[in-house]
Amino acid sequence: MTRQSFHEGLKQLNYEILRMASLVVEAVDLSTQALLTGDRKLANSVIAGDDDINELSLWIEGQCLALQARQQPVAKDLRLLHVCLLVSLHLERIGDLAVNVAKIAKRMERTEGAEPYLELLRKMSAQALEVLRQGIKAFADRDAEVANKLEEIDEPIDEMFKEILGRLLHPSEEDQEVASSEWATHVALASRYIERIADQVVDMGGRVAFLVTGELDGKYFDRPLAPDIKNQFGE
Amino acid sequence: MKGDLNRSRRNLTSGFAYLLCLLSTAIALIPLGLILVYVIVQGAPALNLDFLTQLPKPVGETGGGMGNAIVGSLMLIGIAAAIGLPIGVLAGTYLAEFRSPRLSWTVRLLADILSGVPSIIIGVFVYTLLVLTMKRFSALAGGVALAVLMLPTVARTTEEMLRMVPDTLREASLALGISRWRTIVSIVIKTAGGGIMTGIMLALARIAGETAPLLFTALNSRTWPTGLDKPVASLPVQIYTYAIAPYADWHQQAWAGSLVLVLMVLLLSVGSKLYFGRKMRSVR
Amino acid sequence: MAGCITTKNLSATFGDIRAIEGISIEITANKVTALIGPSGCGKSTFLRCINRMHELVPGARTSGEIIWDGRDIYAPEVDATEVRRGIGMVFQRPNPFPLMSIADNVSAGLRLAGMRKNKAGIDEAVERSLKLAALWDEVKNKLDKPGGSLSGGQQQRLCIARALAVEPDIILMDEPCSALDPASTQKIEDTMDQLKDNYTIVIVTHNMQQAARVSDFTGFLLTRETGEPGRLIEYGPTSKIFTMPDHKETENYITGRFG
Numbered sequence: 001m002t003r004q005s006f007h008e009g010l011k012q013l014n015y016e017i018l019r020m021a022s023l024v025v026e027a028v029d030l031s032t033q034a035l036l037t038g039d040r041k042l043a044n045s046v047i048a049g050d051d052d053i054n055e056l057s058l059w060i061e062g063q064c065l066a067l068q069a070r071q072q073p074v075a076k077d078l079r080l081l082h083v084c085l086l087v088s089l090h091l092e093r094i095g096d097l098a099v100n101v102a103k104i105a106k107r108m109e110r111t112e113g114a115e116p117y118l119e120l121l122r123k124m125s126a127q128a129l130e131v132l133r134q135g136i137k138a139f140a141d142r143d144a145e146v147a148n149k150l151e152e153i154d155e156p157i158d159e160m161f162k163e164i165l166g167r168l169l170h171p172s173e174e175d176q177e178v179a180s181s182e183w184a185t186h187v188a189l190a191s192r193y194i195e196r197i198a199d200q201v202v203d204m205g206g207r208v209a210f211l212v213t214g215e216l217d218g219k220y221f222d223r224p225l226a227p228d229i230k231n232q233f234g235e
Numbered sequence: 236m237k238g239d240l241n242r243s244r245r246n247l248t249s250g251f252a253y254l255l256c257l258l259s260t261a262i263a264l265i266p267l268g269l270i271l272v273y274v275i276v277q278g279a280p281a282l283n284l285d286f287l288t289q290l291p292k293p294v295g296e297t298g299g300g301m302g303n304a305i306v307g308s309l310m311l312i313g314i315a316a317a318i319g320l321p322i323g324v325l326a327g328t329y330l331a332e333f334r335s336p337r338l339s340w341t342v343r344l345l346a347d348i349l350s351g352v353p354s355i356i357i358g359v360f361v362y363t364l365l366v367l368t369m370k371r372f373s374a375l376a377g378g379v380a381l382a383v384l385m386l387p388t389v390a391r392t393t394e395e396m397l398r399m400v401p402d403t404l405r406e407a408s409l410a411l412g413i414s415r416w417r418t419i420v421s422i423v424i425k426t427a428g429g430g431i432m433t434g435i436m437l438a439l440a441r442i443a444g445e446t447a448p449l450l451f452t453a454l455n456s457r458t459w460p461t462g463l464d465k466p467v468a469s470l471p472v473q474i475y476t477y478a479i480a481p482y483a484d485w486h487q488q489a490w491a492g493s494l495v496l497v498l499m500v501l502l503l504s505v506g507s508k509l510y511f512g513r514k515m516r517s518v519r
Numbered sequence: 520m521a522g523c524i525t526t527k528n529l530s531a532t533f534g535d536i537r538a539i540e541g542i543s544i545e546i547t548a549n550k551v552t553a554l555i556g557p558s559g560c561g562k563s564t565f566l567r568c569i570n571r572m573h574e575l576v577p578g579a580r581t582s583g584e585i586i587w588d589g590r591d592i593y594a595p596e597v598d599a600t601e602v603r604r605g606i607g608m609v610f611q612r613p614n615p616f617p618l619m620s621i622a623d624n625v626s627a628g629l630r631l632a633g634m635r636k637n638k639a640g641i642d643e644a645v646e647r648s649l650k651l652a653a654l655w656d657e658v659k660n661k662l663d664k665p666g667g668s669l670s671g672g673q674q675q676r677l678c679i680a681r682a683l684a685v686e687p688d689i690i691l692m693d694e695p696c697s698a699l700d701p702a703s704t705q706k707i708e709d710t711m712d713q714l715k716d717n718y719t720i721v722i723v724t725h726n727m728q729q730a731a732r733v734s735d736f737t738g739f740l741l742t743r744e745t746g747e748p749g750r751l752i753e754y755g756p757t758s759k760i761f762t763m764p765d766h767k768e769t770e771n772y773i774t775g776r777f778g
Binding site: 414 | 570572574575577600601602603604605607610612613614616617618627628631632633678681682685
Binding site for chain 1: 607647653727728731756758759760762764769770773775776
């Protein structure tokens with residue numbers, strides 16, 4: 001394999017990641033819609049569509065491996081391959097979480113007093129989609145600034161998740177019945193999945209920032225291990 | 236078809252060229268073979284222990300030998316080597332190792348001119364320089380003449396042999412913190428030693444057969460050598476003297492002398508090639 | 520520290536040709552520093568300036584400073600021979616002395632550089648150096664055999680042992696593996712790794728993967744245009760250079776997007 005075809009290979013890798021990303025965005029979008037509307041057909045399409053995402057993820061992993069093995073990439077090529085592998089892993093996880101959401105959408109029955117929760121889930125979903133879109137944009141544009149902002153726009157999602165959980169754990173008088181139902185478990189899980197989706201994107205953003213700056217968590221990547229790590233568990 | 240034709244023509248040309256080279260080589264070797272055979276055939280009958288150890292007998296007496304000429308020749312070669320080798324080797328070392336472009340060029344040119352000067356002229360030169368000033372023919376004068384004669388050969392051979400020593404060895408040595416002169420003496424000259432020795436032997440072999448410069452310098456003698464400042468006999472001059480004399484007996488002796496001389500030269504050149512040549516190969 | 524070399528604004532010329540210009544670099548003691556760059560960028564010239572081998576070429580000059588052990592090695596009172604004894608060199612092609620035995624090759628520096636040692640001292644130094652160069656086990660039973668009888672990779676380790684015998688602070692290696700097969704290369708690289716505990720190593724290499732493997736610091740030299748002298752473009756920790764170089768030119772070179 002020549003250097004020329006190596007660079008072609010990197011381009012294709014980048015393209016397939018973006019293709020996978022758009023599938024994942026669609027999966028998240030449709031699964032949350034299904035959750036909010038109870039559309040089972042929609043939910044089924046998300047579950048079926050996950051195969052493509054998994055397939056792409058495996059192809060990307062294999063491609064990263066092959067290019068590293070044969071081309072000894074360095075500098076930005078090395079960072080790109082490293083980051084592609086991790087991004088595809090994050091995207092694949094997000095896809096799985098979307099499937100989880102879709103499965104809940106299929107099981108969740110409509111119930112009385114659900115409206116405030118559904119409203120929160122709607123907001124969460126919209127925000128999670130935004131986080132995901134921004135994360136992908138950061139990767140596509142190699143934009144560290146956007147990548148670093150992800151954590152910030154993820155915050156409202158965490159807040160809403162805590163609110164849902166809080167309301168279910170400590171229900172007010174009129175929420176009593178809802179909170180104790182099977183439905184409540186579904187809501188708790190769905191909100192948890194959506195929150196996890198956004199978290200995955202935030203982590204992915206950290207990799208994208210590394211791709212651009214060479215820093216992990218704001219520090220030079222090749223650094224000594226902090227000496228106090230062992231002791232944190234009280235050794 | 237055309238390819239075949241071309242190929243057969245190529246083969247023909249190649250075969251023809253090969254034959255031509257073979258033939259030329261054979262022609263070049265024929266004189267050498269003839270000389271060797273002829274000298275052996277003519278010289279061997281008169282070659283005996285007496286010939287190697289006895290003084291020449293006066294005209295009319297049979298027997299006797301060229302013992303004094305053999306010793307004289309060795310003596311002359313010894314003197315020439317003692318003078319010519321150090322100077323020649325050092326000059327060659329200078330040319331190869333201390334390259335000041337201007338001076339080296341001049342020295343090299345002079346050496347080449349000197350090696351082209353007919354040996355008889357060198358004889359005349361040494362005659363003027365030593366024989367006239369010392370007012371006598373002497374072994375020393377003969378030795379000096381031969382030394383001058385071998386000087387350019389030794390210098391140029393040394394230079395060429397030193398140049399064949401790869402620079403990487405010089406660098407290896409210098410990079411160890413070994414000084415320049417130590418590098419030249421212990422590494423470069425040692426490495427090229429085999430080649431230099433071969434060159435020296437060839438130069439000695441060449442001067443061993445020189446006659447012309449000795450006619451004016453060492454002259455000849457009918458006795459054993461007695462000192463550096465006395466005339467001394469030598470094989471080539473003795474052969475020359477005997478060969479132009481009108482006595483069949485002397486002619487016989489001249490042939491034997493020729494055989495001894497040829498054997499000496501062969502021994503020097505072939506022997507050194509075999510011995511040092513092998514040593515040199517291990518360098519590369 | 521003894522193994523530390525600092526160059527300040529170092530330039531070198533061959534006659535009218537400027538080979539390198541304005542190179543300032545701090546080489547860390549007891550580390551391996553690799554110099555990479557395309558052919559003709561002056562990395563070998565730079566290396567040869569460090570132990571004053573550059574000046575052996577007729578018409579070659581240097582300017583600027585090289586500070587070793589607190590003094591400028593180009594100062595008039597400094598003897599080049601002494602510098603070379605403290606800063607050894609291993610060359611591209613293995614160059615053992617052909618007429619010397621393995622043991623004599625190793626002890627050549629001790630014997631010929633006027634470092635008086637008795638027989639026992641020399642034998643001890645030969646063994647120690649050959650062990651350091653990871654060659655002892657392979658040659659201990661044939662120390663009197665000629666150096667040329669060894670394989671290429673062994674010859675190169677013999678040359679490393681020879682350089683080590685005079686106990687230098689620093690060892691310069693000018694593409695030491697470019698004439699060797701991968702297995703021998705591997706051995707030399709392992710040797711380098713062992714040596715850096717006690718020596719400072721500067722290696723010039725064409726092989727970027729080798730630089731990435733063996734070195735702690737990497738310098739990238741480049742001739743920007745034909746006829747221009749080579750300059751130091753970037754210098755830093757090797758993992759930084761090979762993951763996140765600061766300069767576009769470095770990145771283009773190491774990723775093969777060159778020219």
